[in-house]
């Protein structure tokens with residue numbers, strides 16, 4: 247995408263986000279013809295769930311706009327996006343250095359307890375050591391040498407904390423880009439630590455079906471609907487990305503060797519540009535297959551009860567299973583990955599029995 251104008255790149259970097267702060271910082275860098283450098287940090291409290299597709303899709307946009315991207319501790323490979331343009335960093339590789347710690351002490355000397363508590367309110371477990379967390383995340387921006395940090399809107403208070411405090415240490419204020427959170431299937435946000443709120447990358451097909459079937463999704467209700475929210479935040483963006491990719495002959499950065507099925511979530515024979523199809527079951531009234539080019543139209547049809555919740559759920563289960571299938575397959579084919587998963591997420595129930 248090197249031929250794109252700075253304005254086009256800025257548009258690509260910021261579209262689909264819920265909020266961006268400090269956009270002028272990025273515009274300035276792009277206008278100078280430089281590639282902005284950004285990072286996304288993650289510290290999952292449990293097995294990562296499909297809500298993680300939201301930032302991962304966004305990272306794809308960053309790469310397309312020639313952003314240099316750093317990731318902290320994340321699982322990325324199985325998505326078919328080559329990692330050669332990405333750098334992985336472990337926080338502990340630099341957070342233990344003398345310089346980082348000196349800066350952390352300087353920061354601790356000026357941060358009030360009130361500001362530290364407030365910054366971490368949505369992200370950090372409210373224990374005393376949690377007071378140090380926002381400061382470390384703010385300093386990460388300086389020590390990774392980035393122009394912007396990207397994260398969920400739940401990180402907002404830490405981001406504004408960083409904007410306020412880094413300049414007080416003599417460092418530059420960074421831009422902050424935020425994606426919307428995917429609501430949980432049972433209300434609230436989708437959370438790694440609550441298995442009923444989420445669908446894991448590695449949930450088997452029948453578990454996906456059970457969780458979606460149990461999700462709240464009442465006919466005509468588009469405001470509290472975790473299933474529709476998944477279609478909007480994950481399935482349609484992935485589908486769009488896949489159809490754009492299919493259209494972009496040759497220029498794809500997706501690696502077909504790691505993903506088996508990269509077709510959009512459209513029924514066979516769907517009109518061009520379809521990103522989601524729903525095949526009504528005669529059990530719920532039947533009718534011709536419905537094809538959607540965008541979320542708005544689908545949402546409207548659901549609101550006007552032209553889509554039965556049972557039909558929507560079935561289409562969503564199928565799309566999620568198609569999306570997760572290559573990830574599950576590569577996991578089950580890779581003994582090393584399975585060992586790491588066991589070490590990362592030990593079976594707590596079993597441990598208690600011993």
Ligand SMILES: N[C@@H](Cc1ccc(O)cc1)C(=O)O
Pocket residue numbers: 286287288289290318337369382383384386387401
């Ligand atoms: N706070 C992030 C994790 C994170 C940690 C350190 C960072 O520098 C950035 C992000 C989360 O809640 O998942």
